[in-house]
Amino acid sequence: MSAEITRVARAFRRGLPTYGRDARAQARIAAYLAALIRAHAVPRPARVLEFGCGTGFLTRHLLDDLHPGQFWVNDLLPETADLLAPRLRAHPGAAFFLPGPIQSIDLPARLDLIASASTVQWFDDPAREVARLCRQLAPGGLLALSGFGPDQFHELQALGSTAAAPGYVAPGEWAGILPKEMTLLHVEDRHMRLAFPDAPAVLRHLRSTGVNAGAGQIWSKGRLSRFETSYRDRFARLGALPVTYHPVFVLARRTA
Ligand SMILES: C[S@@+](CC[C@H](N)C(=O)[O-])C[C@H]1O[C@@H](n2cnc3c(N)ncnc32)[C@H](O)[C@@H]1O
Structure with a gap:
């Protein structure tokens, strides 16, 4: 595993017990x-x-809404299999857990749907990995992803935080990322703002949801206090500190 993937795994492992509550x-x-x-x-x-199933926010919907015949579910963290086990056991079709980085997994072929929420931003080369995934789709098969765009955590970016994932992709860039056998059906972005009472609460949120894999900072008392002051000066709204999420949704169909 690359050093980058190991760092991502460490951050999500630390956040796993609180992810379901805080994300x-x-x-x-x-x-x-x-x-x-x-x-x-x-x-x-x-x-x-x-x-990138994590604790199964999307998995539940896929199983309950679509009732797939065969269902392969992956996450970098093997222990997420335990969280999903009751659901996968109850699934009337066949369900398989594939642990590890999706980049190094032998993928099933002739898929009708490849879906993933809030994970592609961790790819260091989204175009390469998305092309590899799309090759596993059957003709007519659907790719349905959400990643994050360049405004993700823009307050933190402006304050010099390095808590960014490597692969933020703007909505307008997706058409160029998809391989030519894919037809773009839908691309949409949203801005979602969460509010926190103070800077330590912001940092706790990043940690408890595992999204701070890019941040290697040490928070001394002085540094935290300067961070809080700048955050308040530039972004506070009604006394609270906002954190902006910038999800980008992409759906494309394999047409060739
Ligand atoms: C922000 S969470 C999203 C989890 C879930 N899809 C959701 O919507 O809540 C990102 C997940 O992707 C996993 N992940 C990160 N990089 C990955 C990779 N290269 N291959 C597979 N999973 C990965 C992490 O372990 C984590 O569980």
């Missing part, structure tokens, strides 16, 4: 992506892959 933005993103998938996917698809 409010990701829960809403997964629910919205699921609604888009319902609008575009065939009912009861035979073969479905989800990667």
Whole structure:
């Protein structure tokens, strides 16, 4: 595993016990992506892959809404299999857990749907990995992803934080990233703002949702206090500190 993937795994492992409770933005993103998938996917698809499942925000929707025949579900962290085990056992079709970085997994072929919420931003080369994934789709198969755009955590970026993921992709860039056999059906971005009482609460939120893999900073008392002051000066609204999420939703169909 590369040093980068090891760092991402460490951050998500640390946040795993609290992710289900604190990742409010990701829960809403997964629910919205699921609604888009319902609008575009065939009912009861035979073969479905989800990667970067985490605690299963999107997984639940895929199983309950689509009832796939065969379902492969992946996450970098092998222990997420335990969280999903009751759901996967109850699934009347066949369900398989594929642990590890999706980049190094032998992917199933002839898929009707590849879905993933809030994970592609961790790819260092989204175009390369998306092209590899799309090759596993059957003709007519659907790719349905959410990643994050360049405004993700823009307050933190402006304050010099390095808590960014490597692969933020703007909505307008997706057409150029998709391989030529894919037809773009839908691309949409949203801005979602969460509010926190102070800077330590912001940092706790990043940590408890595992999204701070890019941040290697040590927070001395003085540094934290300067961070709080700048955050308040530039961004406070009604006394609270906002954190902006910038999800980007992409649906594309394999047409060749
Ligand atoms: C922000 S969470 C999203 C989890 C879930 N999809 C959701 O919507 O809540 C990102 C997940 O992607 C996983 N992940 C990160 N890089 C990955 C990779 N290269 N391959 C597979 N999973 C990865 C992390 O372990 C984490 O569980």
